[in-house]
Amino acid sequence: MSDWTDPDAFASALDRAETREKGHYFERFAVGETIEHEPGLALDRPGNERWMGQTLNHDPAYWRTDTARERDFPEPPIHPDYLLACVMGATVEDLSEKGGYFLGRTDLRFHEPVLPGTEIRARSTVESTATSNSRPDYGIVTWQTAGYDAETDSVLVSYERTNMVPRRTATAADGGQVTDDEQTAEEGASTRTLPDTLIAPDGPHFEDFRAALDRVGDDPDAAVAYRHERGRTMDDQLVAGLPLATLNTARQHHNRDAMADSPSGDIVAYGDVTRSVALAHARSDEATYRERAYHDESFHDFVTLGDTIYGFTRVLEADPDPGPPRAGEVTFEHVAFDQDRRPVYSGRRTALVDSRHPDQ
Incomplete structure (x- = not known):
């Protein structure tokens, strides 16, 4: 009988053994193809609270029944960040487990509140594929993904994301297309001069953001922008624990x-952990009533164990019309940065x- 635990013999066996691979190469994806992702989660309160606690998302409407009902939820709902991370995590094995840079995500929308006990599934459609001049070992794939209720088929969250995906066979260096994302990165992007004067709102309510924007007016050398004091250091729970709990196999x-x-x-x-931490810092300084949409989300640099994530916010617009009587719509630009002041995430959020209550 062979001794499979003899170190030298086993090492030799490993060299001869075929590896059963996970994930897919760029050549696997065809425009128009729809992929039903097999993994799915039942979103429960313990998983939701673990995500929120670890990422510092402490909004009481997601923890307490009385506050939830004040926000027109029947009970504390699933946090949008956790919903997004679970839908994204369930797609990784089919779409991006092979690796490659996450180039960005846009048109992210939350369609309806989600309550604990909801079983979710995910499906993705290949929107486009492109080759890369700068990285011939990779291609670029864009997917439209929807997370939906497994029982009712109602769409709960949807977004478009773009990744670099390894090719099984490299292309010729001059035979592909360079995407706008790559051009932006390679050219170093913006040379704009940032405003000299940064104004912070006086409080967390809609009227405070509107008043700060009015103070800035049309002055090109001023902006409503501020940083958030809290920071969160990336530990094993955040880097490995949370993504594995969302079925993210990357x-x-x-x-x-x-x-x-x-x-x-x-x-x-996981990019959505970094994002959630940064947004938690921002949300702690605003009276958020309901999340609506995100656009132009990008991840700019690696975040590794031991890095500390901080948040910075710029207020772009404040519109009193789209919301219920007690709230107005505000559009923000958020930037997450680390202890060395390197931007690691950015995105526009609505x-x-x-609104400030009349008795305050």
């Missing part, structure tokens, strides 16, 4: 051996923000 979040020779040199944070 090795870059939990396999240090595989990542040792990568550009980051170590496992990296939310309903509570």
Whole structure:
């Protein structure tokens, strides 16, 4: 009988064994194809509270029944960040487990509140594919993804995301297309001069954001922009624990051996964890009534174990009309940055923000 645990003999067997691969190469994806993702989660309160607690999302409407009912929820709902992360996580095995840079996400919308006990599924449609001049070992794929209620088929969240995906066979260096995302990165992007004067709102309510924008007016050298004091250091719970709990199988979040020779040199944070931490910092300084939509989300640099994530916010618009009587719509631009002041995430967010109550 062979001794399969003899180190030398086993190493030799490993060299001869076929590897059963996970994930898909760029060539696998065809425009128009729809993929029904097999994984799915039942969203429960413990998982939701674990996500919120670890990312500092402490809005009481997602924890307490009385506050939830004040916001027109029958009970504390599933947090939008957790819903998004679970839908995204369920798609990783089919779409991006092979690795490659997450180039961005846009047109992210939350269609209806989600309550604990909801079972979710996800489906994605291949919107476009492109080759890359700058990285011939990769292609670029854009998917439209929807997370839906498994019982009713109602769409709960939807978004478009773009990834670089490894090719099984590299293309010729001059035979592809360069995407706008790559051009922006390679050209170093903006040379704009930022405003000299930054004004912070006086409070967390809609009227405070509107008043701050009025103070700035049309002055090109001023903006409503401010930083948030809280920071959160990336630990094992955030980097490995949370993504694994959302069925995110991407090795870059939990396999240090595989990542040792990568550009980051170590496992990296799930982008939606970094995003959720940064948005939690922002939400702690505003009276958010309801999340609405996100656009132009980008992840700019690696976040690894030990990095600390902070948040910065710019207020773009404040519109009193679209919301219920007690709230107005505010559009923000958020930037997450680390302890070395490197931007690691940015995106535009639209939310309903509570108006100041008449007795205050």
